[in-house]
Amino acid sequence: MRYALSLTLTLIALWLAISGVYKPLLFILGASSVVLVVWLSLRMDVVGVEHNPGLYFPKLFAYWAWLVGQIVTANLHVARRVLSPGKIRPHVIEVPVCQHTAVSRVTYANSCTLTPGTVTLDITPDKMRVHALDDASAEGLLSGQMANKVLWLEGQAQSKRPSP
Amino acid sequence: MSEVVIDLISGGLLLGGGLIGVLGALGVLRFPDFYSRLHAAGMTDTLCALMIIAGLIMQTGLSLLTLKLALILLFLLFTAPTATHALARAALSDGVQPTQDSQTAPPNDHHGSENESSNT
Amino acid sequence: MMGVYVISVLLVFLTMALALVRALKGPTIYDRILAVNVIGTKTVLVVALISVFSGNGDLVDVALVYALINFLAVVAVMKLARCGDLAATHTPPSGSDHAHE
Numbered sequence: 001m002r003y004a005l006s007l008t009l010t011l012i013a014l015w016l017a018i019s020g021v022y023k024p025l026l027f028i029l030g031a032s033s034v035v036l037v038v039w040l041s042l043r044m045d046v047v048g049v050e051h052n053p054g055l056y057f058p059k060l061f062a063y064w065a066w067l068v069g070q071i072v073t074a075n076l077h078v079a080r081r082v083l084s085p086g087k088i089r090p091h092v093i094e095v096p097v098c099q100h101t102a103v104s105r106v107t108y109a110n111s112c113t114l115t116p117g118t119v120t121l122d123i124t125p126d127k128m129r130v131h132a133l134d135d136a137s138a139e140g141l142l143s144g145q146m147a148n149k150v151l152w153l154e155g156q157a158q159s160k161r162p163s164p
Numbered sequence: 165m166s167e168v169v170i171d172l173i174s175g176g177l178l179l180g181g182g183l184i185g186v187l188g189a190l191g192v193l194r195f196p197d198f199y200s201r202l203h204a205a206g207m208t209d210t211l212c213a214l215m216i217i218a219g220l221i222m223q224t225g226l227s228l229l230t231l232k233l234a235l236i237l238l239f240l241l242f243t244a245p246t247a248t249h250a251l252a253r254a255a256l257s258d259g260v261q262p263t264q265d266s267q268t269a270p271p272n273d274h275h276g277s278e279n280e281s282s283n284t
Numbered sequence: 285m286m287g288v289y290v291i292s293v294l295l296v297f298l299t300m301a302l303a304l305v306r307a308l309k310g311p312t313i314y315d316r317i318l319a320v321n322v323i324g325t326k327t328v329l330v331v332a333l334i335s336v337f338s339g340n341g342d343l344v345d346v347a348l349v350y351a352l353i354n355f356l357a358v359v360a361v362m363k364l365a366r367c368g369d370l371a372a373t374h375t376p377p378s379g380s381d382h383a384h385e
Binding site for chain 2: 081109137
Binding site: 171175178179181182183185186188189190192193198201202205208209212213216217219220223224228229232233235236239240243244246247250251254255257258260 | 285288289291292294295296298299300301302303305306312314315317318319321322325326328329332333336337341344345347348351352354355358359362365366
């Protein structure tokens with residue numbers, strides 16, 4: 001029920017922010033869409049199963065800021081490789097995954113795909129197969145910096161992480 | 165004076181975003197196999213969108229438009245890795261083999277790799 | 285500032301043109317879907333650029349919706365190409381003839 005409530009509040013805020021026109025008719029339409037979406041989500045049993053909106057809230061923005069920095073450096077690296085395509089060495093590596101919850105595993109895999117140079121091909125609970133563009137991209141991931149950041153986001157102590 | 169500075173920064177961001185986009189598309193065109201092209205396409209999806217939207221946000225100042233632009237960026241950054249991962253997975257399950265370097269086992273003889281080698 | 289705007293729109297158009305070449309060249313259907321995905325993302329950016337610089341704020345909503353539809357379309361086309369049926373519940377064995385024409 002808590003999740004249904006937070007979903008409702010989020011949807012109301014989204015509607016008010018995007019709509020920009022505040023007239024009675026629009027409010028009625030918005031309220032009915034919110035009710036419809038929440039009812040559908042409850043009926044599909046997806047509320048609170050996969051996501052917990054408030055879970056990471058304060059840390060999430062710090063993580064995003066760090067991720068944007070990573071994206072910029074990775075992009076510049078791939079841009080250099082585009083200009084000299086002879087230097088690429090595409091290969092598949094296996095990276096250990098030590099996150100405990102499904103949400104943080106997905107966060108890890110998605111962050112890895114979002115940084116150019118590494119694309120997650122397949123993920124199992126304890127490791128994932130990653131396609132790397134060249135050695136530098138692969139090393140960036142294997143160094144475990146991103147894994148540590150996601151663990152920090154998850155709220156686990158870093159010492160629990162088994163060394164790769 | 166600050167107007168000029170904002171114009172300069174946002175202009176730089178817009179042009180830089182466009183250039184990164186062109187570089188990424190060039191990579192999509194030049195890289196030899198499908199999985200490498202995924203990286204180049206990811207480049208146009210992330211930094212290009214990031215820089216252009218950031219440049220536009222600086223132009224609009226603080227308004228409802230800013231929020232919508234930020235939402236566009238959020239949607240793009242959430243859907244881009246999902247689409248990339250789904251593409252990579254679909255291609256992998258269809259038998260398009262990633263090129264392996266010489267140290268690891270050679271890829272299976274499969275029509276997926278044949279098809280790629282005919283292109284390079 | 286208007287010159288910068290025109291140049292950046294032209295750069296994004298150039299990106300789309302290069303992606304279109306890849307979409308036409310293939311060789312696998314996944315290359316084509318990848319290129320179409322790139323074109324779709326760039327369409328969102330072009331709409332956002334035009335909307336801000338023409339001062340027509342309503343167009344941003346179009347970009348917002350297009351960003352969502354583009355993702356759904358790419359996933360749907362991918363499933364159609366892979367399974368041949370949008371309602372399919374299983375994946376066909378690897379190397380089915382859909383991927384390589």
